[in-house]
Amino acid sequence: MPNDIDGERSDKTREALRAAHLYYLQDLTMDAIAQEMHTSRSSISRLLGFARSTGLVDIQIRAPHHGSSSLEDAIQKRFQIAVHIVPVPDHASNVDRLERVCMSAARMLDRYFDSNMVIGLAWGSTLTSISRHLVPKELHNVQFVQLNGAGNNQTTGIVYASEMLRRFGDAYSGTSQQFPVPAFFDDPRTKEALWRERSTRRVLDMQARMDVALFGLGSPFADVPSHVYIGGYLEPEDFRMLDEAKVVGDCATVFYRADGSYRDIHLNDRASGPDLDQLRRTPRRICVVSGVSKVASLRGALAAGLVTDLVIDEGSARALLDSVTLDSVTGDMVTEPAQMVKP
Template structure:
């Protein structure tokens, strides 16, 4: 099966099984006939791209997806999982779905921005090779910290995406957080740094998760030496619930006046909003608060989330979130 045909099969299967769209709608989106869509979906099952598992309990995934899409003006891909699924099982299912979706979206002559973290490392393990031409993968935030350089961790993660797509890789060799905002301002004037920043701004897709301050499984930025005790106290005093690309967010989605953000090296929500597709991948109960903050900050266009987390998010959103809309993609 040639590459173009593979992409049609993946797109049709994703829309049919993950977005719960009717074949007529998929046909209009792909510019083809309903019978062709039917054949594409059949092909997805025959090749193993889609595996169907029957579970006794009914799934809320399609309904949750529609509810989150309506509440936040996003495309939501809710991955069915049993209520008793472990955190690892939920993360694996979400990672597999995110990897497949990313392969359907990313193609030749495109730029993919990737933030490092535990969730994205999991996604990288499920990437199927898809050779592209003229494409690039760029690291979105620095990785060096107080205990280690952090470079090996981030480099291996970013490189795995480049290898999967046959893309050029652009590393961001700066700390996750500078000690002084003046140092960051000076570094941002360096040509080598500006080259990476320019590549980030050109990204067609940004791929990231959310970091959680609290929970049984702390996010990488909070457990691997990136923050000292004084930093943690500041986050607590500021009401921070988590981060996106190491930029900290309060529960209401505000971030501009959080002091540590002046020293952070990841793109701000304002900078992320300039990118056409921003894919957030999430699994875990402790991610609900930071995910809701990210949605309120308007940084997400596409959400890949497990069913249990989606249910908790929907319950939280009912209490307060105004509907956000986004400009159509061009």
């Protein structure tokens, strides 16, 4: 039976390659290809979709430098980062906006991921969505490492995080290293003790050797609050502390303010995510953001220097520029306070 399945898959791959060659390299229409291959137009459409989803066809849009949008130029110059803006209509729902941004991000990752890399992944709704749209790429000696624990007093978080890691590992022929610790420890001394254990040190050492980090951003101001704020990870007292500390967001469950500061936020002493100074030493740091309500969190991440590459929807990109004003004397970024949303 396995041989029959493998044979069917091989036949489909050959047909998809032929259809892709005729469509992309010979400029034949789908109707013409269907006639040549003695099948229907809908079958050709499915074959071309299969070719794209399995990586047989790699479609890239190469805009000339002078053709980049003024919005991209403005963000690149203002923040000194690479930007990819995803066109999404203003009337799109939050769910549709997230899916479109994550699909675009997933299909760009092959330009960042290569063999012999250690790649860090921060769990969350954004990376979970990205993992559903990955385009396979055959690599070797690629290691994916979870950046922060996912457990709380209701769940270990292992199933949630492992499914995301598995999809990345399968798509890029890589191995996956889970980080089976709580998202937040009850006592910072427990974290300090566990961080000295050899099994934990092995994961932390992998994180310290990352070539690429891929993450979304958490935000307590989001229209649909990020998972860490509504998933049972934070107690009422934690929210009070975050309010008092003027926190605007988190990266891999490490919290920061609008100016990028984070060291004296006490909840970070209990957090399992990487120290932000360590994260900044990672050569490439890809941040994926969807929704205007994440802009305050994004501003803080940019102020902290956490981002080298940004994938963002068009409306949020405009809001980012609109929300940033420069003090006429100092040139410092001025931000308006926001009210934290609690579950």
